[in-house]
Structure formats: structure tokens, C-alpha cells
Amino acid sequence: AQTVTQSQPEMSVQEAETVTLSCTYDTSESDYYLFWYKQPPSRQMILVIRQEAYKQQNATENRFSVNFQKAAKSFSLKISDSQLGDAAMYFCAYRNFNNAGNMLTFGGGTRLMVKP
């Protein structure tokens, strides 16, 4: 079974600074998807970024980028120019490429605090 580990329960960053959230996973598959979801205080899960394992290029979405290291099974999220609205729980998630059910496996989450 796949597992996803987020080793940082909490992180803090100064507004406008850069922060990196860690995520490692364990799988025997070669093709899969990785996601970062944000859950603000409203509890609404919001997709931040996704990465296909077969793509070598790291995904980027505006201020959000990932460092995908397939061999190390690492998928960290970098948030640049942090804003107060970035404060939230961040969940890393994994899905097999050939999983017909599209089941996601979530990490335990990292709470990000942004200091003004």
C-alpha cells in the first residue's frame, strides 16, 4: 500500500518570504500523480498543484512550485512571496496512474502560519 508522509506538523513563514513544505511517499509503482491541496480555515479543500510522475519538469503554478525527486520519492512544495492568505493546512496526496477508482492517499498535513 502507498503511504504519504509529511514530517512537518507546523511551519511558519514571514510574509513575502519563501517556505518549503516537505512530503515523501512510498510506492512500488512507476506511474502516478502527486498533488498538494490547501485547506484554509473555511475547510474547503483547494487543489494547489499537481505533478505527473512521468514528467521530469517540476510543476509550477504562479507562486507555487514543486521539487519532485522521483528516485528519492520526495515531493516538496515551495511557496514564494508568502501571503497572509496562504495560511492553511497543506496536504500532500498520491494517486496511482492506473487506479480506476482514482483513490487519493493523503499525508497527515502541515499547518502553515504566515506572520505579518
Add this chain to the structure above:
Amino acid sequence: GAVVSQHPSRVICKSGTSVKIECRSLDFQATTMFWYRQFPKKSLMLMATSNEGSKATYEQGVEKDKFLINHASLTLSTLTVTSAHPEDSSFYICSARGWISTDTQYFGPGTRLTVL
């Protein structure tokens, strides 16, 4: 696009009663919907996967007779918590996967259930 709604957002009920939570995909047809449970400050725990027109697949440890799931149409899935007890109090989140973006789940805003 890819908006998922849940109703109600909050519900309080007496022990022994049943509660129905609706999950709707508003602008796409959801071939598969997922139901999660989230305890305070914890990650999401998948309860079941439902495909339109077929029986839901429950995760290990989830009582199918207690958590009834119906996915009667491509835009609606319902979760009914039967004979609710205080230990069923939790935050329930649904997500949906459609035809177009089959590798990504879109989440509803969640339902907070409190059983007195």
C-alpha cells in the same frame, strides 16, 4: 469550473436519528464521488467510493449499514448517517471526479455533523 457543493454545511441532530448529506457536482458530470471523514486537526480518511449507478465500495472498518451511500445520478451522491451517535460527530467531505479531468478530485466545502 469543477465546482462541488455540499448540503447542509452544518447539521446538529439528536442521537438515534438519521442525517442525509448531499454532494453535487455543479458544472460537470461526476462519474465517481468519494466520501471522506476528517477529525479535528487530522488528515482526510477515505470512507467510500461511489460510482454512478452502482454500489459504493467501502474502506475497511467503515460500516456500510451505518453510512449509506447513494450515487443515483452523475451529479448527485448522498451520504446518510443512520442512527447517529455522538461518536459520529465529525467533518464529512465529498469529492468528485469527472470525465474530462479524470486524474483530479474536486472537493466540496464539507459538512460538520454534531450528534447530541
